[in-house]
Amino acid sequence: MTPEPLPSSQAPHPQAEAIRVAALQASWRRDRQVGRRRLALRWLAWAFWRYGLALLLVLAFAAAVGLWVHGASRPTPAMPRFLVLPHTPATVEPPAQPPRAPSNTP
Secondary structure (H helix, E strand, O other): OOOOOOOHHHOOOOOHHHHHHHHHHHHHHHHHHHHHHHHHHHHHHHHHHHHHHHHHHHHHHHHHHHHHHHHHHOOOOOOOOOOOOOOOOOOOOOOOOOOOOOOOOO
C-alpha cells in the first residue's frame, strides 16, 4: 500500500538552515568556477604574450620570405624591369590675346 500524498497545507517546508547551506554551497561552487576560469584566462594571456606573439611574428616573416622567394623564382616576361617612355615636348599654348577694343567703324 502506498501512502497518500499530503495536502498542500500539510506538505513539509524546508528548514531555513537547509536553504542557507544550499545557497552557500551553490555560491562557493560558482566562486570556484569563476576563479578557475579567470586563472585559465590569465595563463592563456601570459602564454600568448610570452610565446604566441613571437611565434606569430616568426610565422609571418617566414610567409613573407616564402612568398618573396616564390615570386622571384617565377619566369619574368620579356619586358624590361623599368619601362622608359620617349620624351614628348610639352605643348605650349600661345599667350591669350588681349580683348579687342570695340571699333567705331560700321
